[in-house]
Amino acid sequence: MTSMDLVGKLLQVLVGLVAFGAVVALLLAFLDRPEDKPRAASWRTGLRPRIILIAAFALIALLARLLYGLVPWMTQALTNAAIAVGVAGIAIVVLQWLLDRLLQPASPAVRSAVLRGVGAAIVVAVVLAAQSAERIPALDWVTPALVLAATIVGWPLVGALVATAAIAFLPDRIRRSARLVAWLLAAAAVVVVALVLEGGQEQPVGVWPWAAAAALSIVGLLGYLADKDDDSKPMLVFLLPSALLLTIGLVYPAIRTTLLAFTDKTGAFNGLDNFVWMFTQPEALVTLANTVVWVILVPLLSTAIGLAYAVFIDKSRGERVYKMLVFMPMAISMVGASIIWRFMYAYRGPEQEQIGLVNQILVWFGGEPQQILQNSPWNTLALIVVMIWIQTGFAMVVLSAAIKGVPTEQLEAAEIDGANPWQRFANVTVPGIRTSLVVVVTTISIATLKVFDIVRTMTAGNFNTSVVANEMYTQAFRSGEPGRGAALALILFIMVMPIVIYNIRVLNQQKAIR
Amino acid sequence: MKHARRIAVPLGIAGVAALALTGCVGDAEPGASEAPGSTGAAAEGCEAYADYGTFDGAEVNVYGTILDEEANRLNESWAEFEECTGIDVVYEGSAEFEAQINVRVQGGNPPDLAIFPQPGLLASIAGTGSLLPAPESVAANAEEFWTEDWRNYGTVDGTFYAAPLMASVKGYVWYQPALWEENGWEVPTTLDELDELTATIAESGTTPWCVGFGSGEATGWPGTDWIEDYVLRLHGPDVYDQWIAHEIPFDDPQIAEAMDRVGDLIKNPEYVNGGIGDVSTIATTDFGEAGLPVLDGECAMHHQASFYEGFWSDDNSVTVAEDGDVWAFVLPGTEADAAAVTGGGEFVGAFSDDEEVVAVQTFLSSDTWANSRVSLGGVISANSGLDPANASSPLLQSAVETLQDPETTFRFDGSDLMPGAVGAGTFWSGLVDWVSGADTATVLSQIEQSWPQ
C-alpha cells in the first residue's frame, strides 16, 4: 500500500464524516427559531467578515493556479473547480453585499423576491450561454451532455424561482403551501422535460434529471419546514434521515420480497407454489423444524446463563475481568467463531491423536470420538452451542447493568423481611429487570432467526442442520430460485411476529405508566 | 428562516457560476497524462501484444473463483500484457462467486469480465440477458485453439459467449510408487482390475482408499466426480450426455449401477478411510487434506483431479513423478486403452464491450496467454496452441497430451452442467447423505425429484 492510497482512504473517511456532519447540522439548524441564534447573521452583515471572505476565495483560486503543474494530483478539473469556486465566491459576496445595501429599507417580501429574481436571471444567462456554447470559443469545454442538463434543469429552476418570488407577496397562510407546490411542480417539470427530451435524443440523459428533481423537491420541503413552527417540524427533522434510509434500504426490499414470494424462477406469478414446496419437501420441513429449535433454545439458554453469571459476579472482586472473558466471543465474528468451534469439534479416528478438544475429552473419559457435526440431530445442538457462546456475552452485559439499577432499598427491605438470597433474586431483582429481560430475549431471538454465517461455515446446511436464513440464501442465490428464497423470508417474518406483538404490548404498558 | 433562504440563493448562483467558469485553464493540460513507457520503452518484448493496441489508464475488472496463490499466478500471467498495453487488469477472487455473481448481475453491478468455473452457471447468467456474446476476435481464437466439444460448453442457445480458460482433468488416482513397488501392486488397466487390486491391498493390511468430500459449502462435489467417472466409463459418452440433459431420469438403473460400483469401494469399511477414520469421516474430511495419508502409506490410493498435484505440499518438498514420492494414473475404463476422461475448466464471459475489455478477453483466449499461465505452473489448458513442454510437471504434461489427443473422449464435469438446484445442490448433499449411510435408491430418487421441472 502506498502512502498515497492511505491518504486517499483517510480523505474519504474525513470527507464522508464532514459531509454527514454538515447534513445533520443543516437539519438541526431548522429546529431553532431565529431569536435562539443571534450570531447567525453576523458574517453576512459586517464589513470585515466580507473582506476576509473575499480574500479567502481569492487565495483558493490563486493557490490552485499556482499548484497546477507543480504537483501531480492537482489536475485540470480540480484546478478549474477551485478557480471557479474562488471567483464565484467573490462574485456572490459582492453581489449579496450590494443587494443587501440596496434592499435595506424594503420589506422582507420584496427582498426575497428581488433575490430570487436575480437568481433566476443568472440561471437564464447560464442556460442561454450553454445553449450557444458552440459559437463561443471560451466555452468549448461544454459538452452536449452539459447543455442538455442545463436545459432540462435550468428552465424549471427559473420557473420555480420566479413563481416563489411572486408568492412572497401572498398572505402567510397560503404562502408556505404555495411555495412547496411551486418547487414540487418544478421537480415534476424536470422529469417531464427529461422524458420528453430522452424520446427525441440519441444520447440518454441518465440519472441526473432524477437527482435534480430530488434536489428541487428537498429544497421545497426544507423551505416548507423552515417556515413552520409546530411539533410536526421537529418530528420530520428528527425522523427524516432515518425514514429516508429505511425506506430505500428495508421497506422497499421488504415489499419486493413479498411480491417475489408468489413468483417462480422466471418471474411469473405462481400462487402459493413456493409455500406448498416449503411444507411438502422433507428437507424444507427439517429446515423449519431446526429454526424453531434454534429460536427456542438460543434466547432461553443464553439469557439464563448470562443472567446467572451476571448475578454471580455482581459486586465480586475482578468483576471486570469476569465480564471481559464472557464478552469476548461477542467481539469475534460469526465466521471466526465458527472456525474456532470447528477446531473444537474436529474429529480424528479413534486410533489417532485427537486435535479437537471436545473429542479429546470424550476420549479421556473413555468414550469413542464422535463426528459431532455430522450426527443428526445432535449436530444442530452443536451449532446452537456456538450461537449461545456468542450471545451470552450480550445478555450478561446488558443484564448486569440492569441488576445494578435495581433499587437497593427494595433489596434491603426484602432482606429485613427475612427473604433468602434466592427469594430476593426471584421477587425483587427479576421483576426489577423485566424490561431489560424482554429486550435481551427479543434481540437475541431476532439475531437467532437471522443466523446464517454459523450454519454456512460449519456444515453448509448439510446433515440436516440447515435453518431458514441459510436455505433462503441457498435458494435465492445458489439454486436460482428467488421466489422460494422470498417465501422463506416471509416465513421468517411470520415467525417473528409474536415477538413483535409482545414487544408492542410491553411498549404500550410503558406508555400508559408515563 | 429568511436568512437560510437568502444563503441558498447565492449558493445556487455560486454553483452555477462555478460551472460557467470551469473552463478557465482548459487548454493548459500538461503532458503528464501520457503513461510512462507506453511508447518508446514498450517496444522491447511487446511484439506479441502489438495487436491489442495501447490504452492509457484503462482498467478492466475481472471477477472469479480463483483465490490466493492461484490468483497471484493469474495476475502474473497477464503482467506483461498489462505493461505493454497499459490496461490495468484488476482481479477480484471470491469464494462466494457463485452466489455473488448473481447478486451483482441482478443488482446491475457486474464486473467487466467474469471467469465462470462451470458452464451451467454461465448458461444461467447468459439467460439473464446481461452477458454479452463473445466478440469476433474471441470467437476467432476459439475457432483456432479449441475443439468443438470445448466451444460448445461456452455456447448457450446457439450463441457463443465465452472462450475456455484453464482446464483440469479429473479421474486421476494418486498413489505412492515406492510403496506399490515394495508390495508388487500393478497399475490397473480396467475397472475390474481396480476392484481386484483394492481387495488385494486390503488383505495386505493397508487401507486401500482415502476419500474426503468436504469443501465448505460445496461439500459433496468430490463425490460427484466419482459417480461421473464411473457413468462415463461404464456406459459411454451417450448415456453420460443423456443423464446430464435429463433425457434419462437421474435414478436410471445405469446410474444406480455406477453408483453401486463406487459404493463397493468407498462405502466398504474395509477399504476406507486410511489414516482418517471410518466411512463416516468421508463427508467431513476436507478434500484438500484427504489425500495426504497417501504420503505416509496409510492408504494406497486417492481419487482426485490433476490440480491435486499442488496440494501435496506447500514448499514442493514432495516430488510428483513416476519414480517420485507420488504419482497418478487415469481411472481406467471397462476395457484397457479406452481413453475417456471427465474434466473441468473455466470460461471467460464479458459484461462490457469496451475496447479494453475486448482486448483482455481476446488475450485470455489466445495461445500466448495459455503458454504464459501454464508455464507459471500448477495448471493446464486445453488450448491447442499450448506447448505441452510448458506444463510444470510430468503429470501435467501427460494431462495436456491427453486433452490434445484427438482420440480422447472428453466430457465436462456433469454436476457443473446440471441445473444449479441439482448440480450445486442436491447432487452434492445427496452424496453426503449417501456416504453417511443412505442407500443408493433413496438418494437417487431424492435427487431425481429435485430436478427442476
Added chain:
Amino acid sequence: MSSVAFTPDPEVTPDEVAPAVRTRADRVKRRLTSPWATIAALVIAVVWTIPTFGLLLSSFRPADQIQTTGWWTFFSDPQLTLANYSEVLFSSSASSPQLGEYFVNSLAIAIPGTLIPLVLACLAAYAFAWVKFKGSSTLFVIVFALQIVPLQMALIPLLQLFVTFLQPFQTALHEAVPFISERQYLPVWIAHAIFGLPLAIFLLHNFISAIPADVIEAARVDGAGHGQIFFRIILPLAMPAIASFAIFQFLWVWNDLLVALVFSTGTPDTAPLTQRLAELAGSRGENWERLTAGAFVSLIIPLIVFFSLQRYFVRGLLAGSAKG
C-alpha cells in the same frame, strides 16, 4: 421508574438531576454470596474462554503441529513460534495475506459505519420517545419490525439503487479529487447505516423514553426547544446507552462479511479484514496456521474498543429501562 439512569455521575449527569442513593448502594452488600455462586461463575468463565484460548495458543504453534496434535499438548511439549503472525502480517511474498491494508479498510468502514447510524438513531429515538405526533406508535412498530427484514433479501434492490444513483456520484468525486479512488467506502457505509438503524432506534428508544417526563417538562417550561432538550438533556443522560450501543454496532460492522461481499469492491481498495480472512479459509481447505493468526489480528481492535468503553457498561445499555 428506576433510579439508575440518574445516578449521579460527575461526567455525564447535568446538575439539574437530583442526586440519588449511591452511598447506601455501596454500604449494602447484596450479592448472592455463596461459594457455589463463585464456583459456578468460575466454571462458566473457563468454559467460555477455552475455545478462544485454544485458538490463541494454536496461532503460536508451528504449522505442522497444529494439524497433527491438539493444542493442549503444548503443556507437555511447549513449542512456540511467531512465524504464523509474521507471515500473515509482514511477509512480502505475493501470496501472503498482507493484512495491513485490509486492516485500514476495516477501520475506515467501521468508524463511519458506527457513527452514522448512531447519530441518526439518537435523533429518531428522541422523536419516537418525546415528540408527540400522529402515528408515532405505528411508525415505531414498523421500524421495530424492520429488524427482521433479512439482509439477504435487501441486497439486490439496494445494490440496484446504488449502481443507479451512487456510482455516477462516486465517479464524479474521483474525477474531481483523483486522490480518492473510484472504489469507495460510501456504499458500505450507507448499507451498514441502513441495516443498523432499526435495532439502534429500538434500543436507544428504550433508554431515552425512560428518562423521567418531569425533567423534560421542566426544561420545556423554561422555554427550551426540541433542539435544546435533545442536546442539553437527552444526549448527556443517554450517553451510557449510546456508548454501549456504539460498541455493539462497531463489533457488528467490524465482523460483518455479507455486506462487505456485496458492497465493497473486494479489492484491497475497500475490502475489510473479514473478506480477506474468508478468502484465506476458502482456497485450500483448512489453513489453520494462517486462520488462527489472522483471526487474532482481526480481534485486536474490537477488544481495544471494548476495554476503552467498558466503563459505560457499568451503567449500561438499557439500564434506564429497568423498572418494575
